[in-house]
Structure formats: structure tokens, C-alpha cells
Amino acid sequence: MKVFVNNKEVDIIAGMTVRHALIAADFLKDISSGKKVFDEWGNEIGLDGTVEEGLNIHVR
Amino acid sequence: MNDFHGFAQSYKTYGSDEYTGGIACLAWLAGRLRKEKPTLFLAAGDMIQGNNWANLSQGKSVIEVMNEINFDAMIVGNHEFDFGQKVLRERIEEAKFPVLCANVELDSQTPWKPELLPLRPYVLKELNGIKIAIIGITTEEMPMVTHPKNVTGLKFLSQAETAEKYVKELRNKVDLIVVLSHIGFHRDMVLAEKVKGIDIIVGGHSHTKVEQPALVGKTVIVQAWEHAKVLGVLDIKVTDGKMTGVKGKLVDIKQTRLNKDDAVASIVDKYSKKVDALLQEVIGETGTDLDGKNVRRDETNFGNLVADIIRQTSGAQTAIINGGSIRTSIKKGAIKADDIYTALPFDNYIIAFTLTGKQIRETLENAISSIKEGGGRFPQVSGITFSYIYSEDNSPKIKDIFIAGMPLEPDKYYTVGTNDFLAAGGDGYRFFREAINTSEDYSVTGGAIKGKGIIYNNPGRWLRDIVIDYIRSRKKISPATEGRIVETNHPTVQ
Numbered sequence: 001m002k003v004f005v006n007n008k009e010v011d012i013i014a015g016m017t018v019r020h021a022l023i024a025a026d027f028l029k030d031i032s033s034g035k036k037v038f039d040e041w042g043n044e045i046g047l048d049g050t051v052e053e054g055l056n057i058h059v060r
Numbered sequence: 061m062n063d064f065h066g067f068a069q070s071y072k073t074y075g076s077d078e079y080t081g082g083i084a085c086l087a088w089l090a091g092r093l094r095k096e097k098p099t100l101f102l103a104a105g106d107m108i109q110g111n112n113w114a115n116l117s118q119g120k121s122v123i124e125v126m127n128e129i130n131f132d133a134m135i136v137g138n139h140e141f142d143f144g145q146k147v148l149r150e151r152i153e154e155a156k157f158p159v160l161c162a163n164v165e166l167d168s169q170t171p172w173k174p175e176l177l178p179l180r181p182y183v184l185k186e187l188n189g190i191k192i193a194i195i196g197i198t199t200e201e202m203p204m205v206t207h208p209k210n211v212t213g214l215k216f217l218s219q220a221e222t223a224e225k226y227v228k229e230l231r232n233k234v235d236l237i238v239v240l241s242h243i244g245f246h247r248d249m250v251l252a253e254k255v256k257g258i259d260i261i262v263g264g265h266s267h268t269k270v271e272q273p274a275l276v277g278k279t280v281i282v283q284a285w286e287h288a289k290v291l292g293v294l295d296i297k298v299t300d301g302k303m304t305g306v307k308g309k310l311v312d313i314k315q316t317r318l319n320k321d322d323a324v325a326s327i328v329d330k331y332s333k334k335v336d337a338l339l340q341e342v343i344g345e346t347g348t349d350l351d352g353k354n355v356r357r358d359e360t361n362f363g364n365l366v367a368d369i370i371r372q373t374s375g376a377q378t379a380i381i382n383g384g385s386i387r388t389s390i391k392k393g394a395i396k397a398d399d400i401y402t403a404l405p406f407d408n409y410i411i412a413f414t415l416t417g418k419q420i421r422e423t424l425e426n427a428i429s430s431i432k433e434g435g436g437r438f439p440q441v442s443g444i445t446f447s448y449i450y451s452e453d454n455s456p457k458i459k460d461i462f463i464a465g466m467p468l469e470p471d472k473y474y475t476v477g478t479n480d481f482l483a484a485g486g487d488g489y490r491f492f493r494e495a496i497n498t499s500e501d502y503s504v505t506g507g508a509i510k511g512k513g514i515i516y517n518n519p520g521r522w523l524r525d526i527v528i529d530y531i532r533s534r535k536k537i538s539p540a541t542e543g544r545i546v547e548t549n550h551p552t553v554q
Binding site for chain 2: 018023031034
């Protein structure tokens with residue numbers, strides 16, 4: 001399943017979460033420094049939230 | 061409220077020093093609001109599994125709290141199935157509120173047929189003369205988001221087609237139609253677009269903090285983040301049997317600003333004490349110290365134990381984990397559950413998939429690449445032995461690799477078990493992630509995963525709980541180092 005983290009494409013499997021997408025894109029360390037994760041509609045999302053094919057996640 | 065995951069106590073979120081959440085505070089706030097006007101209190105799934113406070117009673121603690129708070133209905137999320145159908149049935153029977161799911165039926169294709177869980181497709185409520193239907197819709201990808209064995213014999217139907225069927229059936233019988241969903245925020249929007257006639261979708265699954273209700277067509281969509289960090293509140297105005305206005309907000313749950321509901325606080329304390337007692341329980345004995353100190357530089361007996369358990373559980377030929385996933389050693393003697401929780405503190409679960417011999421070699425090259433820095437990527441393995449040497453530039457290089465005693469063949473396929481962190485490519489394990497990339501044939505049939513790529517995936521069971529069960533079943537363990545990882549020419553050892 002392809003998802004995008006700050007426009008970087010990564011592959012994770014069904015059942016994996018936002019946390020896994022951030023690991024795959026090497027963004028998890030940004031969260032420990034206080035950054036947050038948002039979906040493409042601007043809503044903050046939790047690290048254990050589900051992701052789906054094509055979702056664009058933003059870390060900021 | 062959605063995606064509670066048993067976070068009963070206030071806690072610090074990742075990357076923050078501030079305490080948030082606490083179900084007793086949320087219950088107090090909900091109770092105060094419910095005195096002001098007629099109210100429905102809904103749970104949008106993934107309530108009973110996640111935190112130890114829930115897991116160690118298999119969700120019983122959560123249902124007891126939910127009964128005390130007087131929930132009106134709950135949809136089953138994927139993680140409600142994580143303890144298996146027998147346990148879920150018990151939880152549903154304990155619940156004093158209806159547990160919903162309209163899009164599930166017995167699967168006529170599987171030989172073994174369980175008794176269908178006592179789930180209701182919808183529930184009808186009446187508040188001040190306003191008739192309301194609450195339809196439960198869960199994710200149709202269920203076999204992919206819990207272990208497939210947990211949903212054997214069940215078939216999850218199309219979210220949209222099921223919702224449409226019940227909206228048609230109920231639209232003229234009620235004033236308001238609410239879909240209580242566990243399909244994620246984006247799919248809630250898609251559902252609202254496809255199925256006309258839904259007034260409100262109260263959602264979960266994506267852990268989305270929807271601060272202001274979203275509107276798709278005439279459907280209002282809400283979701284209240286996760287872990288009882290907020291309470292979602294939606295005020296609905298109904299005129300002549302039609303929804304004519306809504307106002308929504310999320311209220312932060314902070315212990316410093318809210319009182320606690322005493323009865324709920326008492327349940328939280330009761331189960332917290334049980335968790336403490338369970339963690340102090342002796343689960344077995346080790347005849348030797350379990351070495352969690354040297355896992356970033358050498359093969360250790362603790363690393364072998366965990367890798368062996370992953371290989372055995374997943375049914376893979378081999379297992380590779382990162383030494384950094386083991387944080388402390390355990391002294392010879394009695395082992396408490398808490399020792400395992402301390403040594404394996406991460407919420408990791410087991411995944412297994414297929415790699416070529418070439419990919420295994422490249423994976424191990426990455427795994428030993430930071431040995432001098434004591435990097436957490438250093439491997440602990442099962443079913444594999446390998447040696448490495450230091451090249452002229454003093455960097456480690458893999459030399460020989462054997463699987464089941466036979467030399468590794470570059471083009472041959474082997475199955476590899478690991479944890480989800482590495483499977484996502486953590487610690488530079490990019491070949492694991494790429495193996496997942498090529499697993500388009502991943503599918504679930506009759507409770508088993510079929511496909512060349514992924515052979516095992518159980519996101520609902522933490523590795524540390526599997527290790528505890530293993531030790532409990534053996535009573536006494538004495539794992540040893542066996543020459544699985546051999547350094548042949550370290551320059552300082554000449």
C-alpha cells in the first residue's frame with residue numbers, strides 16, 4: 001500500500017498505521033521533537049490511526 | 061468517543077511532557093453535559109484493546125467502565141476482535157449497551173462456522189420524541205487489520221452497500237439516521253458521498269481530531285481523536301423531524317481542569333491494581349542470566365530466545381530482529397511479567413514475509429553496519445548462522461550465511477519473521493519494506509494469509525505478551541548462545 005509522508009512515497013502493508021508510515025519515511029524522530037501529524041484535510045491524526053492507499057500525511 | 065484503546069489513565073503523549081486523557085475525567089464531563097439536555101453517548105470502536113490496562117483483562121475492564129458511563133451504543137472496531145471471537149462474545153454479553161455491526165455475516169465459503177456474534181445491525185432510540193436510528197458500519201478490510209484467525213468464518217460486507225440498505229429500510233421510520241462507523245475519516249466522507257440520507261456519521265479508526273464537524277452533502281461527520289484525549293460533543297437542532305443545525309466541538313480532557321467521576325475512578329483503580337499484581341506475577345524461571353546488554357554488538361541468549369519465539373510463532377524459516385528492541389537483561393532465577401515488559405517495552409507485533417537470499421544478505425549487511433557505534437540495528441537471529449569480517453577500511457562485511465545448515469542461495473526464496481518496526485523499514489531495514497512492496501498477492505482466505513509476500517501478520521498481539529506466554533508454557537528456560545553470529549577477524553583480536 002502506497003502512502004505519502006510530506007510527499008515522500010512509502011510502502012506499508014494493510015493494518016499498519018501512521019506510525020509505520022513515519023518509520024518508513026524516516027519521520028518518526030520529528031514527532032519526538034514535538035512535531036505533529038496531519039491528514040490531507042488538515043486534521044491532526046494519532047500515530048496509531050489507520051492509513052489507506054494514497055493517503056498524504058504531513059508532518060509539521 | 062472513539063479509539064480509546066484502554067487508555068484509562070492520564071498519560072504523556074509521544075513528544076510531549078503534558079499529561080492528557082483519563083477516562084474518569086471524561087466520564088465526569090460527559091455526565092455533566094448529559095444533565096443539560098437529552099443526549100446519546102456513542103463509542104466508535106477500538107475500545108477494548110491496546111493499553112495494558114485493557115489487555116490484561118482482555119477488555120473486561122473497559123466494558124465495566126463503559127457500563128458505568130452508560131454508553132448508548134458501540135460499533136465493533138478491528139481491535140475488538142484481537143482477543144478472538146470467544147472473548148469478544150463475552151465482552152458483548154457483559155455490555156449493558158448494544159454492540160453494533162451491520163456489515164458482517166457468516167461466510168458460506170469457510171468449512172468451520174462459528175456462531176454469529178450477538179451484534180446488532182442498528183438500534184433505535186427516542187429522545188424527546190425524536191426518533192433516531194444508529195447503524196453500525198465497520199471496516200470491510202477486517203481480516204487485514206486483525207489476525208485473520210480472529211475473524212475466521214465471518215464475512216465483512218461492503219460498507220456503502222450495507223449502509224444504503226439500512227438507510228432505505230429506516231429512513232421513513234425515524235427522524236435522524238446516525239451511522240456509527242469504524243472505517244476512518246476519509247472513508248466516512250466517501251460513504252457520505254455515496255449514500256444519501258445519512259444525517260450524521262460518528263466515526264473512528266483513523267484517530268482523526270476533527271475539531272469542527274465536516275460536511276459532505278447534507279451529512280455531518282465527526283470523530284474525536286483517540287485515547288480519551290478529548291470528548292466529542294455535537295449539539296443537534298431538530299425542527300419538524302429534520303436536522304436543521306449542528307454545533308460541534310472537541311473538549312480537551314485534562315486532569316488539571318476537570319473533576320473525576322468517582323465510580324469510574326474506582327473501576328480504573330481496581331483494574332490498575334490488578335495490572336500491577338499481574339505484572340508482579342512469576343511467569344517462569346530462567347536457569348541463566350538473559351543478556352539484554354550486549355544485543356547491539358553480539359549474539360546473546362536473550363536475542364536468540366526472542367528470535368526463536370518469533371520464528372516459531374510465525375512459522376517462518378528464519379527470524380531477524382534488531383538488538384535495540386531488547387532494552388535490559390534479566391537475572392537468573394524467577395521471571396516476572398514485568399521483567400519482560402521492561403526488557404521489551406515497545407508495542408511491537410510479529411510479521412513474516414518472503415525474501416530472496418540476496419535480500420537477506422543485504423539486510424544483514426545493513427544490520428551489522430553500525431556495530432562500532434552500538435547501533436540498535438545489530439541483529440539477533442533464528443534459523444540463520446552467519447559470520448562477518450572486518451574489511452581493510454575497518455568496516456564489517458558479511459562473509460558466510462547458512463540457513464538450516466545450508467549455504468544461502470542468492471536467488472532462492474526464504475521466509476523471515478520479524479517485528480513491525482523493522483517491517484516498516486525502521487533501523488535502515490529497507491529490504492524488509494521492499495519485500496512488502498512486492499507483496500501484491502497478499503490476501504486472506506479462511507483465516508490464513510495467502511501469498512508469496514506476507515505469510516504472517518498479527519497486529520493485535522504484542523510480541524512481549526507472546527514471549528510471556530512462551531515462558532509460562534515452558535516454566536523453565538535456559539537459552540544459550542550457539543555461534544549463530546560469528547566475528548572472524550576483528551582487528552583488535554588478531
